Amino acid sequence: MSDPTGSTRTVNVVERGIAEAAKWALRLLVLGIGVAGLLWLLGKGWSLLLPLLLAVLLSAILWPLTQVLRAVLPRAIAALLSILILIALVTGIFAALIPSVAGQAGQVADSAVAGIQQVQDWINGPPLNLGDEEVGDLVNQGLQELQSNAQNIALSVVGGVGTVGASIGSGVITFLLVLVLTFFCLSDGDRLLPWSRRWLDANTHHHATELGTRIWATIRGYILSQAAVAFVDAFFIGIGLWIIGVPFALPLAVTIFFAAFIPIVGAVVTGVLATLVALVTLGWVQALIVLGIVLLVQQLEGNVLQPLLVGKTLALHPAVVIGAVTIGGTLFGIIGAFLAVPVAAIITVVLRYVHHVLLPDEPENPAEEHKAKKNPLRRDPAAAEGQPAAAAAEGAHQHERS
Numbered sequence: 001m002s003d004p005t006g007s008t009r010t011v012n013v014v015e016r017g018i019a020e021a022a023k024w025a026l027r028l029l030v031l032g033i034g035v036a037g038l039l040w041l042l043g044k045g046w047s048l049l050l051p052l053l054l055a056v057l058l059s060a061i062l063w064p065l066t067q068v069l070r071a072v073l074p075r076a077i078a079a080l081l082s083i084l085i086l087i088a089l090v091t092g093i094f095a096a097l098i099p100s101v102a103g104q105a106g107q108v109a110d111s112a113v114a115g116i117q118q119v120q121d122w123i124n125g126p127p128l129n130l131g132d133e134e135v136g137d138l139v140n141q142g143l144q145e146l147q148s149n150a151q152n153i154a155l156s157v158v159g160g161v162g163t164v165g166a167s168i169g170s171g172v173i174t175f176l177l178v179l180v181l182t183f184f185c186l187s188d189g190d191r192l193l194p195w196s197r198r199w200l201d202a203n204t205h206h207h208a209t210e211l212g213t214r215i216w217a218t219i220r221g222y223i224l225s226q227a228a229v230a231f232v233d234a235f236f237i238g239i240g241l242w243i244i245g246v247p248f249a250l251p252l253a254v255t256i257f258f259a260a261f262i263p264i265v266g267a268v269v270t271g272v273l274a275t276l277v278a279l280v281t282l283g284w285v286q287a288l289i290v291l292g293i294v295l296l297v298q299q300l301e302g303n304v305l306q307p308l309l310v311g312k313t314l315a316l317h318p319a320v321v322i323g324a325v326t327i328g329g330t331l332f333g334i335i336g337a338f339l340a341v342p343v344a345a346i347i348t349v350v351l352r353y354v355h356h357v358l359l360p361d362e363p364e365n366p367a368e369e370h371k372a373k374k375n376p377l378r379r380d381p382a383a384a385e386g387q388p389a390a391a392a393a394e395g396a397h398q399h400e401r402s
Contacts, residue, residue: 230260
């Protein structure tokens with residue numbers, strides 16, 4: 001005889017499983033709609049959000065200089081002078097690179113022509129054995145295709161020129177807006193949180209101050225640590241290119257420095273560029289040596305510098321960094337890839353702080369807590385004296401509020 005009780009129990013389990021799956025499906029749907037709405041809002045406000053993010057990053061770079069200048073100058077003049085010094089420095093770097101590029105351009109062009117001739121000789125020889133007549137036929141066929149599609153190509157070029165012109169105009173406006181926002185961040189940014197006390201209650205102001213301080217520290221730490229990593233990459237690869245005799249060694253080193261602020265992608269692109277320049281100008285042996293130097297320096301960066309400097313500052317897993325760069329580059333191009341890591345770090349800081357507020361007894365970063373347990377000497381001095389660090393911090397905040 002069949003057991004009706006067992007059948008009923010099985011039906012109940014299936015129904016509960018379906019109901020639970022339906023609940024999670026609804027939650028994921030709502031979450032997906034929320035994320036899509038957030039991305040839509042970001043796209044609509046990108047023209048203002050992008051200059052603001054760039055201004056905050058630029059302010060993090062100039063903040064130490066601004067503080068030094070504030071000792072002898074008013075706030076506004078110190079902020080303006082800091083921006084002018086940065087513009088002069090960047091302009092001077094590129095002005096110094098122009099003679100080097102112009103002087104070696106002829107050598108690179110001659111090497112490129114010789115490389116093309118080598119390719120043609122390889123095509124004429126085995127295994128392709130294409131003579132000059134066959135190559136000429138291929139060239140003529142390509143010219144005929146160009147002539148037949150000349151109108152479409154012309155329209156595309158005109159449209160592309162218009163798009164480039166609009167992009168240049170938008171870039172100029174964005175650049176000017178970044179400078180203006182940077183000026184206000186440097187001159188009055190440190191007044192923002194104290195000023196917000198007028199509009200917020202004591203508890204909200206405490207959280208806003210704590211969270212703002214953590215975000216600012218994270219941004220500054222990221223900029224300084226990434227700049228140190230970028231300098232090491234540019235210095236050692238640039239020295240290697242100079243020793244081998246690769247043209248444009250100094251411009252390539254400067255390009256490597258700026259590209260290093262786009263994690264992973266920047267290193268790969270600039271490494272390939274340096275290898276191609278060596279291949280075209282010097283040959284495949286020197287190109288392999290350059291490739292070896294690039295890989296060696298990148299191994300030093302990935303296994304030592306990134307975990308020691310950037311990883312310790314941001315406490316982000318490499319998978320999170322790769323995912324953030326991929327998503328940012330897909331949605332917003334090069335700028336998105338550049339801003340992806342600091343934005344991911346800011347989101348992580350916010351989530352950790354919210355977790356700390358909701359669950360104050362749990363550590364914000366379990367990895368750091370584990371290190372502290374392994375090395376008690378690195379713990380907070382207040383904890384070593386018998387006073388919990390959290391209580392000491394709370395007492396400091398109460399003193400600040402009073």
